[in-house]
Amino acid sequence: MALYGWIIYNGFLKSDKFVDFAEMLQEAALERGHEAEIKTNVDVLNVLHHDGSNPIYDRLPDYVLFTDKDIYLANTLERLGVNVFNRSRAIEVSDDKIKTYEHLAAFRLPIPLTIVAPKTFGQPLHVRHPYIRQVLDQLSFPFIVKEAFGSFGEQVHLVHDEDELANCLEKIGSSPFVFQEFIEESRGVDLRLQVVGEEVVASMKRISETDFRANVTAGGRMEPYEPNEWEKRLAVQATKAIGAHFAGVDLLFGKDGERYICEVNSNAHIRNLYDCTNIDASYDIIKLVERELKS
Ligand SMILES: Nc1ncnc2c1ncn2[C@@H]1O[C@H](COP(=O)(O)OP(=O)(O)O)[C@@H](O)[C@H]1O
Ligand SMILES: [Mg+2]
Missing domain, CATH: 3.40.50.20 (Rossmann fold)
Incomplete structure (x- = not known):
């Protein structure tokens, strides 16, 4: 049947x-x-x-x-x-960037220095709050303020000074978010590796001349990319860390060939990757489902 x-x-x-x-x-x-x-x-x-x-x-x-x-x-x-x-648990972890970073950190995978904002029970965090001093001791401007829930780069902000931070905190209100080290070497560029099972089936580099975010929706252009063994390993490990069968993993470029995991997207759309590389990951996903149902 x-x-x-x-x-x-x-x-x-x-x-x-x-x-x-x-x-x-x-x-x-x-x-x-x-x-x-x-x-x-x-x-x-x-x-x-x-x-x-x-x-x-x-x-x-x-x-x-x-x-x-x-x-x-x-x-x-x-x-x-x-x-x-993907399993509901993997989708849940992927959807929440704080949970994603927790899982990546638990697996000892490289992520930018990340500070999870405290729970405030509906109150916005004010830039003058003494807590912010502790953050500024750990991170220097410019740094990233990233909401736990968001896509297409829309909830990711780069703040350059306390005024920008104040505006950003006000806009975010009481939604969960993180403060995160800005990986300067990766400004406007990142990698998207599509993992299915144990394999990276397609990859691209995304480049934006106009924005620190490389998302295609934010204006980035794409080119096919041949990842090295280390990049592939990181992407597969990151997918495992969140418990996903397949995922689109974003990697950032650090100093001296370092790589950081930026995001693990369990529901990554594969159209852009197909347009860029001519590889249709949906076939790999369906074959993976067949293998999983058999075993
Ligand atoms: N810590 C960081 N340092 C440098 N660039 C970053 C950092 N975090 C995010 N970015 C940039 O912003 C983009 C969007 O961030 P990401 O966490 O992937 O959120 P989204 O789910 O909205 O795609 C990334 O693709 C990358 O180009
Ligand atoms: Mg992303």
């Missing part, structure tokens, strides 16, 4: 990027002979039934490719015994 899969994306995000990612995965699944349906997190009702039964779906899939961040729904599907890729 053909494998039956659902590809779930978020029904509230209107950008075509999200549908496109789901369609790439569906196409690869269909080509591999699966029965594959695209659904949104609205199509699949998340009912917490007290006896663990499934009162809703006539037929559960063999697997779900969960391109969304609706962790509650991913958890329910896992409790019903469905194989969810």
Whole structure:
């Protein structure tokens, strides 16, 4: 019997990027002979039934490719015994940059010096708060202020002095964030390595002439990149550290060939990488699902 899969994306995000990612995965699944349906997190009702039964779906899939961040729904599907890729736990860790850095640090993987802002119970952290002195003892300007939740570079800020820091803290309000060392050598450039299982299947360099962030959405251009063994190893280890089966790993360039892990994205869109390298990682992802279901 053909494998039956659902590809779930978020029904509230209107950008075509999200549908496109789901369609790439569906196409690869269909080509591999699966029965594959695209659904949104609205199509699949998340009912917490007290006896663990499934009162809703006539037929559960063999697997779900969960391109969304609706962790509650991913958890329910896992409790019903469905194989969810990535695992809900990996998506949760990836979505929260603080949790990601915690996992990377626990695995002793290289990350920029990172200070997690304290929990403030709804109060914004004021730049005059004595706490900020301790941060300024550890980090010199310019440094990065990065919100725990964000994408496309939009919640990543570079602050050059106390005034900019004050503005930034005010804008962030009480959302969780980190203070982070700015890796100057990597200004406007980074690497994106797509890991599937134990392998890096495609990589690119992203370069921005106009912004410290290299995100393509923030104006970066892309070129294919051949990673060295160390870069590949870091990317695979980072993917393992967050418990993901596949991920897009961002690496930063440090001094003397050093590399830092910047981000591990469990839901990395693979369209840009395909446009840049002509490698369609969705096939690698589908083959990985097949291997995992067999074992
Ligand atoms: N500590 C840092 N030093 C230098 N550049 C950074 C640092 N953190 C982030 N950047 C730049 O900002 C971009 C976006 O940061 P990232 O953490 O990947 O957030 P997002 O999820 O929004 O992509 C990175 O691709 C990189 O170019
Ligand atoms: Mg990123």
